[in-house]
Amino acid sequence: MQKNLLLCLFITVCLSSCSHREIQLDAVRQSSDLLHCYKVYGSSFKSIEEENEIIIQTGEIDTTDEQKPITAAIVNIKNTEVVLNLSGTKMLDGKIIEQYRNNEYTLVLSYSEESKGIYKGLCTISSGKLMSVYNITGINNVHL
Numbered sequence: 001m002q003k004n005l006l007l008c009l010f011i012t013v014c015l016s017s018c019s020h021r022e023i024q025l026d027a028v029r030q031s032s033d034l035l036h037c038y039k040v041y042g043s044s045f046k047s048i049e050e051e052n053e054i055i056i057q058t059g060e061i062d063t064t065d066e067q068k069p070i071t072a073a074i075v076n077i078k079n080t081e082v083v084l085n086l087s088g089t090k091m092l093d094g095k096i097i098e099q100y101r102n103n104e105y106t107l108v109l110s111y112s113e114e115s116k117g118i119y120k121g122l123c124t125i126s127s128g129k130l131m132s133v134y135n136i137t138g139i140n141n142v143h144l
Helices: 002-019 045-049
Strands: 036-042 056-061 070-077 080-092 095-101 106-115 118-127 130-140
Touching: 036 045, 036 118, 045 130, 056 106, 070 095, 070 106, 106 130
Parallel strands: none
Antiparallel strands: 036 056, 036 130, 056 070, 070 080, 080 095, 095 106, 106 118, 118 130
């Protein structure tokens, strides 16, 4: 009995430590006013469509008439909107990999199109030695 209890406790600690995220992305209910949003990402298709939960938004920020729009991603961390500029895009093994950065954070999206307008993949966000990985589902923003 005691061995089973210790085993259950060990498994619980392992599972909870695996789900711990060092950088927590906050869910928001609408896209940012700063961004002309092309894609939104959440933890699942259901969370986006039914619960309107968005954890990542990608699109363009229109700065001035003299400069072309800046491709960017927006996330919310500790109730603060964080803008990250696109620093690179590539294709690798059928996956699209996009890297966004600012002075504090690096965001990497790695995804493939599962069906028309629906994307599945991973998001990695890091800052210094802190890093979190999320499974993500993305859709084209229907409010364009």
